[in-house]
Amino acid sequence: MSGKTLYDKIWDAHVVSTDANGEAILYIDLHLIHEVTTPQAFAGLRAAHRPVRRPDRTLAVADHNIPTEGQALGVGAVADVEARAQLQALERNVADYRIEFFPMGDPRNGIVHVVGPEQGRTQPGMTIVCGDSHTSTHGAFGALAQGIGTSEVEHVLATQTLRQQKSKNMRVTFTGAPAPGVGAKDFALAMIGRIGTSGGTGHVIEFAGEAITALSMEGRMTLCNLTIEGGARAGLVAPDQTTFDYLMGRPSAPKGAAWEMAVRHWRRFVTDADAVFDVEVAIDVSTIAPTVTWGTSPQDVVAVDGRVPDPAQFDTDTAGAIRRALDYMGLEAGQRIDEARIDRVFIGSCTNSRIEDLRAAAAIAAGRQVAPHVRAMVVPGSGLVKDQAESEGLDVIFREAGFDWREPGCSMCLGMNPDRLAPGERCASTSNRNFEGRQGRGGRTHLMSPAMAAAAAVAGHIVDVRTLL
Amino acid sequence: MIPFTRLDAKAAPLDVANIDTDQIIPKQFLKTVDREGLARGLFYDLRFEADGRPKGGFVLDDPAFAGAGVLIAGDNFGCGSSREHAPWALLDFGLRCVISSSFADIFYNNCFQNGLLPIALPREQVRMLMAEAKGGNHVFSVDLETQTVTSPSGQVFAFDIDPGGKEKLLKGLDAIGETLQAAADIDAYEARRALDQPWLELA
Ligand code: SF4
Numbered sequence: 001m002s003g004k005t006l007y008d009k010i011w012d013a014h015v016v017s018t019d020a021n022g023e024a025i026l027y028i029d030l031h032l033i034h035e036v037t038t039p040q041a042f043a044g045l046r047a048a049h050r051p052v053r054r055p056d057r058t059l060a061v062a063d064h065n066i067p068t069e070g071q072a073l074g075v076g077a078v079a080d081v082e083a084r085a086q087l088q089a090l091e092r093n094v095a096d097y098r099i100e101f102f103p104m105g106d107p108r109n110g111i112v113h114v115v116g117p118e119q120g121r122t123q124p125g126m127t128i129v130c131g132d133s134h135t136s137t138h139g140a141f142g143a144l145a146q147g148i149g150t151s152e153v154e155h156v157l158a159t160q161t162l163r164q165q166k167s168k169n170m171r172v173t174f175t176g177a178p179a180p181g182v183g184a185k186d187f188a189l190a191m192i193g194r195i196g197t198s199g200g201t202g203h204v205i206e207f208a209g210e211a212i213t214a215l216s217m218e219g220r221m222t223l224c225n226l227t228i229e230g231g232a233r234a235g236l237v238a239p240d241q242t243t244f245d246y247l248m249g250r251p252s253a254p255k256g257a258a259w260e261m262a263v264r265h266w267r268r269f270v271t272d273a274d275a276v277f278d279v280e281v282a283i284d285v286s287t288i289a290p291t292v293t294w295g296t297s298p299q300d301v302v303a304v305d306g307r308v309p310d311p312a313q314f315d316t317d318t319a320g321a322i323r324r325a326l327d328y329m330g331l332e333a334g335q336r337i338d339e340a341r342i343d344r345v346f347i348g349s350c351t352n353s354r355i356e357d358l359r360a361a362a363a364i365a366a367g368r369q370v371a372p373h374v375r376a377m378v379v380p381g382s383g384l385v386k387d388q389a390e391s392e393g394l395d396v397i398f399r400e401a402g403f404d405w406r407e408p409g410c411s412m413c414l415g416m417n418p419d420r421l422a423p424g425e426r427c428a429s430t431s432n433r434n435f436e437g438r439q440g441r442g443g444r445t446h447l448m449s450p451a452m453a454a455a456a457a458v459a460g461h462i463v464d465v466r467t468l469l
Numbered sequence: 470m471i472p473f474t475r476l477d478a479k480a481a482p483l484d485v486a487n488i489d490t491d492q493i494i495p496k497q498f499l500k501t502v503d504r505e506g507l508a509r510g511l512f513y514d515l516r517f518e519a520d521g522r523p524k525g526g527f528v529l530d531d532p533a534f535a536g537a538g539v540l541i542a543g544d545n546f547g548c549g550s551s552r553e554h555a556p557w558a559l560l561d562f563g564l565r566c567v568i569s570s571s572f573a574d575i576f577y578n579n580c581f582q583n584g585l586l587p588i589a590l591p592r593e594q595v596r597m598l599m600a601e602a603k604g605g606n607h608v609f610s611v612d613l614e615t616q617t618v619t620s621p622s623g624q625v626f627a628f629d630i631d632p633g634g635k636e637k638l639l640k641g642l643d644a645i646g647e648t649l650q651a652a653a654d655i656d657a658y659e660a661r662r663a664l665d666q667p668w669l670e671l672a
Contacts, residue, residue: 016658017651021633025651027658029669037552039502050645053655057669065500082500089502133551133575147575149553151582151644159648161655165631167574197487198545198571231548233574254668262668297487321486414550416496423519435491435549437514 003272005169006236007204010144010269014127016161025161029126030057030143032112033099033153035090036064036416037131041154042093052097053160059121060094060101062087063111065416068379068406071105083417097157110382110408113137113350117221118384120250124239124266129156134350134432135234136227140220141247142239142269144204147228167233170203170279171271174211176286181466183360184219185352185430185449187211188226189291191283193301200232203279206271207237211285217246218356225351226432229298238270290465293434293447294337295325300434302337304452304464310334328436329444330424338462340446344427345376345457346439347403347450349413352430353381355388357450361430362394364454364468370402371460377404377419379411403457415440428456470584472641473613476565478538480609481528482602488542489549490576494558507558529562533605539566541599544592547576556585566611568618570595581634584641586613588628597624613639 004012016025031054038060045052052058062075065083075091078084087104094101102109108119113134116122122138128145129135131153138145148162156162172195174187192199205227212220220237227235237243244263247253254262289303302308308326310333311319326333331340347353347361358380370376378398380386386408389395395405412419413431421427421443430453434445446462455465498510516527528534540559546569547555556579559567565585570592572580580587588611590598598620601607607621613635618626637644648655663670 017654019633021631021636023631023633025648025654027655027662036499040504040553043502048645080500086500086502131551131553133549147551149551149556149575149579149582151553151579155645155648158645159652159655160659161648163633163644163648165633197548198573201545201571201574231545231573258668262666265666324485414491414496416499433489433491433549435489437495438491441495441514441519 003275005275005277006142006206006238006269006271007144007169008275010125010127011166013125023163023165026127026164027161028057028129028156030059030116030121030128031156032116032128032130032135033058033060034064034112034132035062035086037150038093038153039086039089040150041157044154045157050158052099052157055097055099057160058099058157059116060090060099061109061112061115062090062104063109064410064414066104066409067417068409068411068419071407075104080417107383107387110380110385111350111353111410113225114354114381114385117141117217118250118382120247120253123247123253123262124243125269129162133228134225136232137221137225137350139224139227139235140217140237141243142236142266144234144236146234168203168278170200170205170232170281171277172205172207172281172283173209174207174283174285175209176211176284177214178211178285178288181290181451181469182285182288183449184215184222186288186291187283187285188223189293189298189301189447190288192226192230192298193291194283195230195281197229197297197299198231200227200230203232204234204236205230205232207235212237213240216356217242218354221354222351226298229432239266290449290452292337292452292462294329294331295322296328296434296436297325298432298434298447300325304338304462307334307336330426338464340426341461342374342428342456343425344421345374345453346379346412346427346429346431347377347453348379348381348411349431350381351432352450353379353385355385357430358385358389358394359392361450361454362397364451364465365401365403365458366397368401368458370457374457374460375404376402376457377406377412379406380408382408401458412439414438428453428462470641470643473565473584473586473638475613476538476611477608478565479534479536479605479607480539480541480598480602481534481537482599483528483540483542484599486543487545487548490547490552490555491549493547493555494552498558499552499554504557505561507554508561511558511562531605536563538564539568539609539611540564541568541595541602544570546572548573551575553579553582556580556583560585568595568598581637582644584638586611586638588618590626590628594626598626
């Protein structure tokens with residue numbers, strides 16, 4: 001018999017039981033919740049008079065629709081009536097069910113996928129769920145982390161388990177060393193361009209290879225975050241010394257003798273040498289250039305020195321989709337992508353709002369000025385990231401360069417709060433989705449790395465960051 | 470949850486690939502604390518101008534497809550955000566079944582929680598159904614028991630579905646109630662885990 005993959009091992013360690021149809025009841029170690037996808041779940045619990053089984057394994061934040069200024073004024077001051085009602089519903093629910101909560105304005109609050117790892121709540125070998133598709137982020141720690149819908153949120157609250165069929169195993173091996181200016185965001189975009197947005201459907205992807213081992217935890221989180229855009233249920237990186245070093249000393253990480261015991265436990269979560277994957281993909285990162293999206297799907301990628309596609313060179317079905325995307329994006333068939341003039345820059349989101357991301361952007365912004373026609377904003381992923389950045393003086397670098405320095409939250413990643421694009425505005429964004437209308441109705445989003453977004457801000461158009469290094 | 474057994478209804482063709490859940494229901498409709506009333510947000514940006522005036526021309530607003538119960542869509546339907554508001558909005562609008570060549574995992578899963586039947590068929594078959602659906606004013610039959618879709622011209626297409634999901638839809642099962650019957654197993658699992666990984670109990 002062949003060995004087990006990392007995914008197999010986490011799965012096996014969490015199966016409570018399996019029914020005749022092969023559906024397992026899977027135990028959930030950590031449940032992260034936020035204001036937007038939980039109100040109906042709590043309403044369901046109340047209606048059925050069911051308690052929350054493990055409030056101690058649940059953590060709540062307010063992130064999706066909070067404003068990115070004036071947070072100290074509290075929820076009562078949130079101008080948007082519906083957003084306020086949703087935030088107040090969360091406050092009520094966490095109080096009623098005794099769930100730990102970092103409210104808006106608390107320095108520990110921020111984007112749910114930044115907060116979990118930062119607090120040391122996210123640990124190797126765990127099963128983690130959240131009513132948000134980018135829960136895949138936590139896979140960077142070798143945790144099986146999946147986005148779920150609201151009915152499943154209710155199911156996990158009530159039972160601390162999820163009913164699920166096992167997915168297939170896929171491995172993407174990243175070999176080689178990246179060129180300067182190329183990093184995890186480029187790896188992810190290049191991969192999605194290669195496998196397509198449904199390339200990972202039905203699979204859990206493990207990322208392996210020397211280029212992954214060399215990545216920081218922040219880089220691994222960026223990569224795993226974008227796994228969902230490749231259609232996979234979750235992404236995984238095996239835990240190693242980099243993982244343990246990141247976790248050590250964090251508020252919810254085990255301490256003392258428990259730490260030693262935990263590390264021994266975590267080290268078991270690696271793929272056996274003779275394990276067999278259903279699908280294998282290999283990518284040489286030395287061939288990847290800084291990458292951006294040109295269209296309205298994360299698979300619409302192009303190297304920054306490349307050209308957008310020309311529909312004339314494709315079959316009818318594909319040509320139609322390309323034409324529709326070019327039309328929405330206001331681009332000419334076959335034009336150079338670095339000629340696209342931008343109006344806005346957004347540095348933030350659970351993909352790229354951690355300290356390392358802000359450092360990379362600040363390194364480009366330092367001593368330069370945002371182009372006069374561009375409005376650029378930086379939204380740290382959490383209050384603690386914001387504090388750290390300020391202690392390093394990054395806020396001063398950004399402000400002096402003309403960036404707007406905001407308070408933490410999801411912000412313009414999905415534009416549920418006041419931060420959003422106006423129709424037709426073109427945005428260089430470090431977020432994860434360039435869907436039509438994602439950042440505001442009619443808005444045009446180009447996904448790229450923090451350094452590339454900062455470079456675009458100062459150039460006023462999409463530009464190869466390597467020319468500014 | 471309302472069980473799904475058989476459906477005889479019009480099918481609306483939406484010949485676009487990669488319809489994401491942001492398109493199915495845009496963010497401004499996610500600020501509700503209710504499950505109901507989401508039909509007004511369904512495909513909002515495709516159906517309405519920014520000021521709320523109808524754009525006209527969207528298939529579900531075409532009288533020939535009034536009361537459609539089935540949506541036939543391009544590849545990779547339901548990708549993107551995990552928002553369950555997407556199936557809620559489809560159901561609230563009156564749709565009970567979506568046919569596509571492939572579905573994104575989270576959306577697919579969310580359908581089963583709500584009595585919305587997602588049917589995956591090979592792309593050529595979806596194309597054939599799409600062609601027959603054009604023009605409206607017809608009846609498609611979807612039979613979950615026999616796992617078949619019958620087109621207006623009488624062509625029968627068999628589809629695969631996982632047996633657990635099928636049972637859930639046929640019986641309209643409450644997943645939580647079912648899982649709670651295994652509470653003793655969950656207790657036992659938790660007790661073992663508390664011994665193996667005591668640091669997780671000290672939160
Ligand atoms: S930053 Fe964007 S993708 Fe991440 S959790 Fe918030 S809304 Fe979702």
